[in-house]
Amino acid sequence: MAPSASRRLDRLVQALQRLPGVGARSASRMAYHLLQHDRDGALQLAQALQAAAEGIRHCALCHTFSEEEVCPTCADPSRDTGLLCVVETPADQAALERTGAYRGRYFVLMGRLSPLDGIGPDHIGVRPLLERLQAQPPVREVILATNFTAEGEATAHVVGELARALGLKATRLARGVPVGSELEYVDLGTIAHALADRR
Amino acid sequence: MAPSASRRLDRLVQALQRLPGVGARSASRMAYHLLQHDRDGALQLAQALQAAAEGIRHCALCHTFSEEEVCPTCADPSRDTGLLCVVETPADQAALERTGAYRGRYFVLMGRLSPLDGIGPDHIGVRPLLERLQAQPPVREVILATNFTAEGEATAHVVGELARALGLKATRLARGVPVGSELEYVDLGTIAHALADRR
Ligand SMILES: [Zn+2]
Ligand SMILES: [Zn+2]
Numbered sequence: 001m002a003p004s005a006s007r008r009l010d011r012l013v014q015a016l017q018r019l020p021g022v023g024a025r026s027a028s029r030m031a032y033h034l035l036q037h038d039r040d041g042a043l044q045l046a047q048a049l050q051a052a053a054e055g056i057r058h059c060a061l062c063h064t065f066s067e068e069e070v071c072p073t074c075a076d077p078s079r080d081t082g083l084l085c086v087v088e089t090p091a092d093q094a095a096l097e098r099t100g101a102y103r104g105r106y107f108v109l110m111g112r113l114s115p116l117d118g119i120g121p122d123h124i125g126v127r128p129l130l131e132r133l134q135a136q137p138p139v140r141e142v143i144l145a146t147n148f149t150a151e152g153e154a155t156a157h158v159v160g161e162l163a164r165a166l167g168l169k170a171t172r173l174a175r176g177v178p179v180g181s182e183l184e185y186v187d188l189g190t191i192a193h194a195l196a197d198r199r
Numbered sequence: 200m201a202p203s204a205s206r207r208l209d210r211l212v213q214a215l216q217r218l219p220g221v222g223a224r225s226a227s228r229m230a231y232h233l234l235q236h237d238r239d240g241a242l243q244l245a246q247a248l249q250a251a252a253e254g255i256r257h258c259a260l261c262h263t264f265s266e267e268e269v270c271p272t273c274a275d276p277s278r279d280t281g282l283l284c285v286v287e288t289p290a291d292q293a294a295l296e297r298t299g300a301y302r303g304r305y306f307v308l309m310g311r312l313s314p315l316d317g318i319g320p321d322h323i324g325v326r327p328l329l330e331r332l333q334a335q336p337p338v339r340e341v342i343l344a345t346n347f348t349a350e351g352e353a354t355a356h357v358v359g360e361l362a363r364a365l366g367l368k369a370t371r372l373a374r375g376v377p378v379g380s381e382l383e384y385v386d387l388g389t390i391a392h393a394l395a396d397r398r
Contacts, residue, residue, distance in 0.1 A: 034251070066205055
């Protein structure tokens, strides 16, 4: 973008491009929209960004974003401390929580292994996970709930090996035909897995 | 999105959705990215938003975004005050400036007429334009440089009628074949206009 009549506007368009997926054109469109129609929204966003950047850390136990040393889920005494479900992101954790079917603890990796993108074990929460697995109270089963993508599978493999090396049981979410789907429309790999994992 | 372990995070995801084109999923992705990888970017964006929302107003003469009462372009005494080029947005103005072929003044509508979306003359800068056309020093020619879209053409029509009603000359940017293009690949409407406007 050519510099505009306002340095503050230029700086805003620049700063908006720090957001993932936002290029020069959409940053410019966002800035115009906020200044022309929603200055209140701009100020609210400014406050929310500052509050989040300054007040959010990682939970000491599960590594998810938290405002406290230990997040509410980890602090809940009614949850089974022997079960540790390993997920990639807080959004994945939220999806599992919505099922209401799990009452153990979580560990949030905040990413997945992706060697092709240079994302190795040190870039995601493998080190704090290792500490977590060796801490008290003891974990009896690690449930690998990373995504069923190539990278999620690779991550599950590495975390599973790690858990087994520490003498812990490691299980993986079952693959299979989604509830409510017709076989005709399910991809062949999924059907093959559903056949192999039949029970 | 389900509420997360952090109210600050929830508030940030909400606030990011005030940006045009950003839904719940991408707001969430943006928030994670900033918190996980770019807190510095989050703070810079917060400051840029606040500085822009509090320090940017409209130039009293051309209506574009400006930090001063009158923007640098309008304050430049070397520019011809008799020529007034009417554009839709600051980005359009910047495109014209990059050509280096225009040394008159501008008026930035900050939008375009779009009756189907309920955007009438009062929603864009038609009222300040009317004042501008009647102010001193006098304008001798209004150059209609709105986009060559249906809405831009309708806007040019309305602004042109307005200028002519005030006894001013109103011209439109020429339509024609883009420089460097092969006729074979140019759309027929453009070729028809280029034929009609041949010189
Ligand atoms: Zn936690
Ligand atoms: Zn101006």
